[in-house]
Amino acid sequence: MTADLIYTFQSLGLANGYDDVEAEFAPFKEFKSTWKRSGHSVRFQISDYLRGADRRVLEDFANSLYGCLTGEGPRGIYSDSLITWMGSKDFVNRNQPIYLKRSRNLTLDHHGQVYDLQDAYLSLREQGLVRACPDAVFNWTVRENRRRVGYCSVLMKVVAVSSILDSVDVPSYVSEYVLYHELLHIEDGMRPNRRHHDKNFRNRERLHPRWRESEEWLRRLASRPV
Ligand SMILES: [Zn+2]
Incomplete structure (x- = not known):
């Protein structure tokens, strides 16, 4: 799962002009993600409630975050696929006990x-x-x-x-x-x-x-x- 996360963020990073990308899951209590950017490098800490999200959800999420980073458009971080997955029974079953x-x-x-x-x-x-x-x-x-x-x-x-x-x-x-x-x-x-x-x-x-x-x-x- 962490490999998926890194792969997704690195490949979409290249498409968005970032050639040095790190991404890891972090145990924030509330759902949130942070990033530190410097030139063409960026380091993401992604809510570990996203462990178990499929590739599509991660990709949409990564795209939203890169959108925030580059300040392109008013898109929030909640893509439709993310909202759908977060509303699923699977999401709650996995994450409610951790929360x-x-x-x-x-x-x-x-x-x-x-x-x-x-x-x-x-x-x-x-x-x-x-x-x-x-x-x-x-x-x-x-x-x-x-x-x-x-x-x-x-x-x-x-x-x-x-x-x-x-x-x-x-x-x-x-x-x-x-x-x-x-x-x-x-x-x-x-x-x-x-x-x-x-x-x-x-x-x-x-x-x-x-x-x-x-x-x-x-x-x-x-x-x-x-
Ligand atoms: Zn209220």
Whole structure:
């Protein structure tokens, strides 16, 4: 696989005017790639989540990166073949466990002290608010984040909900609502160069019957003295 990577980047490098090219996989937590360029030399560090990508995906990706390097056109790094592959079951099966291992602030458990995020998901399903998302995993955070109460990796289908909401003092609908928000992002999928919280998103968010009370709770928790 590394041989494929080097071959792809070197041969496309020649076509793009770079005759000294190095490329290696790097264990970044999030999907990203970096490069250092000097004259006709360039050294790439490519997210190792691309291990297992086929030749075509690697070629399209390399072409996109060379496009960025030479500043040609507004192309982003996400080619259609890359987006398709990243949305595949194979991609998630390979990379989700690696991503979870690199996520230090996750308990890797949907059971909290008080609430179970899997139950919250089933409740959202029963209410018809979310579609089935069998690959998604739900985790409480280790730290009690007060402002960033939920986040997700759309790519890895991993959702995190702050353990500050896993408390007898906080009603169950608050963590359910935060989970709902993150699941909407996962349903939207990869949307490079598009706003995440557009009007349509906000409208769907407000389909949750307790959205107003939940927002109120989240505001109070964020401003509560420690
Ligand atoms: Zn969001």
